[in-house]
Amino acid sequence: xxRDIQFILDRLPTIRQTADELRDTLLANxxxxxxxxxxxxxxxARVQFLLQRFTECGLQNCSADEKGNGIGLLPGADxxxxxxxxxxxDTFVSDDVDQAIQLEKDRVIGPFVGDxxxxxxxxxxxxxxxxxxxxxxxxxxxxxAAAQSLNRxxxxxxxxxxxxxxxxxxxxxxxxxxxxxxxxxxxxxxxRGEIVCRLPDNYDWMQFGKSGSIVPMSxxxxxISRISLPQRPLTSLVLGSIHGGISYHNIARETRLGxxxxxxxxEILTRIEEEIRDITLSEASRTGMQFELDIFTRREPGxxxxxxxxxxxxxxxxxxxxxxPMLYSTTSALAAHCDLRIPSVTLGxxxxxxxxxxxxxxxxxxxxxxxxxxxQLVGLxxxxxxxxxxxxx
Numbered sequence: 001x002x003r004d005i006q007f008i009l010d011r012l013p014t015i016r017q018t019a020d021e022l023r024d025t026l027l028a029n030x031x032x033x034x035x036x037x038x039x040x041x042x043x044x045a046r047v048q049f050l051l052q053r054f055t056e057c058g059l060q061n062c063s064a065d066e067k068g069n070g071i072g073l074l075p076g077a078d079x080x081x082x083x084x085x086x087x088x089x090d091t092f093v094s095d096d097v098d099q100a101i102q103l104e105k106d107r108v109i110g111p112f113v114g115d116x117x118x119x120x121x122x123x124x125x126x127x128x129x130x131x132x133x134x135x136x137x138x139x140x141x142x143x144x145a146a147a148q149s150l151n152r153x154x155x156x157x158x159x160x161x162x163x164x165x166x167x168x169x170x171x172x173x174x175x176x177x178x179x180x181x182x183x184x185x186x187x188x189x190x191x192r193g194e195i196v197c198r199l200p201d202n203y204d205w206m207q208f209g210k211s212g213s214i215v216p217m218s219x220x221x222x223x224i225s226r227i228s229l230p231q232r233p234l235t236s237l238v239l240g241s242i243h244g245g246i247s248y249h250n251i252a253r254e255t256r257l258g259x260x261x262x263x264x265x266x267e268i269l270t271r272i273e274e275e276i277r278d279i280t281l282s283e284a285s286r287t288g289m290q291f292e293l294d295i296f297t298r299r300e301p302g303x304x305x306x307x308x309x310x311x312x313x314x315x316x317x318x319x320x321x322x323x324x325p326m327l328y329s330t331t332s333a334l335a336a337h338c339d340l341r342i343p344s345v346t347l348g349x350x351x352x353x354x355x356x357x358x359x360x361x362x363x364x365x366x367x368x369x370x371x372x373x374x375x376q377l378v379g380l381x382x383x384x385x386x387x388x389x390x391x392x393x
Contacts, residue, residue: 002382002383002385002386002387002388004388005313005316005317005383005388008317008379008382008383008386008388009316009317009320009379011379011382012317012320012321012375012379014133015129015133015374015375015378015379016321016371016372016374016375017371018129018132018133019129019370019371019374019375019378020371021132022125022128022129022132022374023367023370023371025125025128026121026122026125026370026374027103027108027121027367029053029120029121029124029125030101030108030113030117030118030121031101031103031108031110032049032053033046033049033050033117033120033121033124034099034101034110034111034112034113034117034121035099035100035101035110036049036099037091037099038089038090038091039090039091039092040090040091040092040148040149040150040151040152040153041090041147041148041152041153043068043089043090043147043148044064044068046089046145047064047068047069047070047089047145047147048064048070050070050089050120050124050145051063051064051070051072053124054070054072054124054127054143055072057124057125057127057128057131058074058127058131059072059073059074059127059143060072060073060074060075061073065160065161065164066160067147067148067156067157067160067161068147068148068157069089069144069145069146069147069157069158069160069161070089070143070144070145070147071142071143071144071145071161072142072143073140073141073142073143074127074130074137074140074141074142074143075140076136076137076138076139076140076141076385077138078138078139078140079140079167080167080168081138081139081140081170081385082139082140082141082142082165082166082167082168082169082170083137083139083140083141083142083169083170083171083172083173083381083384083385084141084142084144084162084165084169084171084172084173084337084342084344085123085126085141085142085143085144085172085173085175085381086143086144086145086146086158086172086173086174086175086333087116087119087120087122087123087144087145087146087174087175087176087333088116088119088146088149088150088158088333089120089145089146089147089149089157090147090148090149090150090153091111091112091115091116091117091150092112092150092151098111099111101113101117106366106367106368107364107365107366107367108364108365108367109362109363109364110362110363111362111363112363113177113352113362113363113364113365114176114177114178114350114352114363114365115176115177115178115363116175116176116177117177118177118178118349118350118352118365118370119175119176119177119349120145120175122175122177122349122370122373122374122377123143123145123175125374126143126374126377126378129374129378130378133378135378135382137381137382137385138385139170139384139385140167141381142165142166142167142169144158144161146158146161146333149333151192151296151297152296152297154296154297154298155299155333155335155336158333158336159336159339162336162337162340162342169342170342170343170384170390171310171342171343171344171384171389172334172337172342172343172344172345173344173345173346173347173377173380173381173384174332174333174334174337174344174345174346174347175346175347175348175349175377176332176346176347176348176349177348177349177350177352177365178348178349178350178351178352178363178365179326179348179350179351179352180323180348180349180350180351180369180372180373181318181323181324181325181326181348182326182328182330182346182347182348183311183314183315183318183325183326183327183345183346183347184303184327184328184329184330184332184334184345184346185303185304185305185306185308185310185311185327185334185344185345185346186301186302186303186304186329186330187299187300187301187302187303187329187330187331187332187334187335187338188234188262188263188264188299188301188329188330188331189262189263189264189265189266189269189299189300189301190260190261190262190263190269190297190298190299190331190335191260191261191269191272191273191295191297191298192258192259192260192261192295192296192297193258193259193293193294193295193296193297194256194257194258194259194293194294194296195217195220195256195257195259195276195280195291195292195293195294196254196255196256196257196291196292196294197213197216197217197220197244197254197255197256197257197283197289197290197291198213198253198254198289198290198291198292199212199213199251199253199254199289199290200288200289200290211251212244212245212251212252212253212255213244213245213252213253213254213255213289214244214245214252214255216255216283216287216289216291217242217244217255217257219283219287220257220279220280220283220291221239221242221257223279223283224237224239224259224276224279225239227272227275227276229272230268233263233264233265233268234262234263234264234329235261235262235263235264235265235268235272236261236262236263237259237260237261237262237272238259238260238261238262239257239258239259240258240259240260241256241257241258242255242256242257242258243255243256244256259276261273261276262331263301264301264329265301266300266301273295276293277293280292280293299331299335299339300335300338300339301338302335302338302339302341303329303334303338304343304344304391306327308343308389308391309388309389309390309391310343310344310345310383310384310389310391311327311345313380313383313384313388313389314345314347314376314380314383315327317376317379317380317383318376320379321372321375321376321379322372323372323376330346332346333346334346343389343391345380347373347376347377347380348373349369349370349373349374349377350365350366350367350369350370350372350373351365351366351369352364352365352366
């Protein structure tokens with residue numbers, strides 16, 4: 001019976017050592033998971049493999065739901081207390097990208113190893129670690145490999161599951177491969193979308209000096225760059241990608257601008273979204289071009305305070321493991337929990353970096369810190385299971 005956080009802190013050195021002894025299991029899962037393509041909306045092959053691994057490591061009721069999520073249950077004695085452990089199953093890469101993963105002496109290298117194959121490997125290895133430690137939780141733990149998480153998926157799999165939970169969820173833990181020490185408990189609001197400029201059907205191709213879709217889009221960019229962004233509440237607007245045209249001498253028929261707007265304030269998000277919409281409408285009227293504003297991801301600000309017992313417990317566990325806690329806002333899967341007021345945090349498993357090559361998708365992650373990452377996960381599960389993370393106010 002867990003009576004206080006000190007009981008858990010005293011066990012962490014043993015938990016960390018056992019996690020280190022199971023490193024080969026974690027790495028084997030990482031390599032097998034990472035080499036299965038799982039682009040958003042086409043994650044079925046990876047989900048089926050995860051369900052097989054869930055079954056092999058003793059989880060029950062392993063199945064895929066109608067959204068394509070992979071689900072497994074580690075049953076406890078008290079289904080009234082259910083913990084949700086989740087990680088995105090999809091990646092940004094398509095089926096034809098080489099996804100081979102290389103294992104070196106002190107690190108692992110491969111496409112999106114840290115984002116988010118390592119988190120899935122940690123989740124798949126966790127039942128083996130708990131069994132080796134002879135830890136039997138009272139709470140149910142649901143293992144969720146969440147489909148349709150990225151870009152236009154807009155956390156679709158996770159949102160679907162949270163809207164139809166088999167048992168009430170008391171707390172959630174969102175897993176990310178990197179960075180070790182992250183302790184996200186607050187979400188920024190976010191709008192992610194695309195502005196598309198197209199030539200109209202009646203475009204005059206013979207008129208000299210016609211510039212196609214690129215110049216009107218540049219005017220839109222210029223106007224967007226002049227939008228006033230407050231420093232408080234914290235707000236940012238990133239114009240992250242632009243694509244248009246097929247050659248040097250052909251007029252571009254279509255140009256696409258990708259952007260992401262973040263803010264601590266829902267009101268500011270709404271205001272700036274309307275400003276962007278007005279800019280596209282004005283430019284369409286002025287030039288005769290066809291403009292479309294497509295916002296495919298919407299997330300609202302939310303979360304729990306830094307004084308919440310869940311945050312305090314996670315912070316104490318990290319510090320005992322000599323992990324430096326990094327508390328900052330995120331726009332990740334935590335947002336789906338925040339929307340339903342489920343007290344939750346996001347944790348990372350190890351450190352990591354992406355190659356500095358332009359358009360490089362390979363990431364590397366060091367091996368030694370992975371034991372710390374797994375130990376913090378076990379420690380936080382014990383704290384939640386023991387009721388130490390309940391907000392009694």
